[in-house]
Amino acid sequence: MSSLTVIEEPVKFHMSLNVPDLVRAVEFYTLLFGLKPAKHHADYAKFELEDPPVIFSLAPHPPGPGASLSHIGLRVGSDETIQHYRKRLEAAGVCTQAQDGTVCGYAKQNKLWVTDPFGNFWEIYRVEEDVLPEMVRKSFEGKVARADAESGAKTRPEAVWEHFVTNGLPERIPHKGNSLDEVRLVGTFNAELTDAQRAALLKEVARVLKPGGKILTHGLMGDKPFPGAPPKLPGLAAMVAYVPAQTEPINVLRRAGFVGAQVVKFTEKAWFVADGVELREVKFVAWKPASPKNASETKQVLYKGPFARATADGGHVFERGKRVSVPVAVWEQLRLGPIAEQFLFFEPNTGAGCSSTRPT
Known part of the structure; x- marks a missing residue:
């Protein structure tokens, strides 16, 4: 579109x-x-x-x-x-x-x-x-939004909760457990939070997300830890009170129990350089693990390369050119993620592999 x-x-x-x-x-x-x-x-x-x-x-x-x-x-x-x-x-x-x-x-x-x-x-x-609004969402999520943003198909409304960097932290996210499809943390990792506050928020996110639900994070990250007080940045970036190193959010998400963490945006050029630290816009996506009941359901994928093998969270190993069975949740994460073009995805009871993109 x-x-x-x-x-x-x-x-x-x-x-x-x-x-x-x-x-x-x-x-x-x-x-x-x-x-x-x-x-x-x-x-x-x-x-x-x-x-x-x-x-x-x-x-x-x-x-x-x-x-x-x-x-x-x-x-x-x-x-x-x-x-x-x-x-x-x-x-x-x-x-x-x-x-x-x-x-x-x-x-x-x-x-x-x-x-x-x-x-x-x-x-x-x-x-x-x-x-267009749907393209703004695609920009936010990268290729994770490809399925609906590019096809133009009508999809069911998703239950979403969003936290913005300047919003206060709720003691409890106002949703029932296992009820949300998606949680968006917009600048949350740039807020002045203690480790305990950040861990408590992610615990709440895990509570309200459905099994297999998605968490998106978006913010400014440094190429190394920021020394001293946070920088004074222009425009909307003035809301930044803390600059995490670019690997910190993924490690925090992993410790909180989320899986399949992927980088969906990492700007090549730094938006700002302050005190020798390059600040870039970085966006991650990760998932709440699927329920044990659904974890037994599998689908097959084939890794096309370019590497001899690749390993995903959970110990799933993909050797180039070899079909392997993975849980449906992992299959979906790969299909909608930024490396989807490196895989073929097989539906049950069919021998044909499907690409993640529509034919032109």
């Missing part, structure tokens, strides 16, 4: 507010501005005013130390204009941070972040194209 191309006006002032209640905020600003939002999703809303020429967006996050202001920006018409701003600022000794091809506000953007002397975050950005 393709994204929607848009044509942007050359320059507009942009301002974004953090609000604790997005529904009430949209109702108020619809009344104030006398027009409906240009975009309105469960986690984002945007108004585009012509007079004055302002882009006003709302993010459903509790206001932080800087009160309600999230960030301020200028939307420009070209990457050359962004570079003009960057050269002028850096020539004066002001540090900037660039982001290219990032998805923000349901649009693909190139942007430049800078912080004023008082801690207010500014972005100078150009929008390349709008991005």
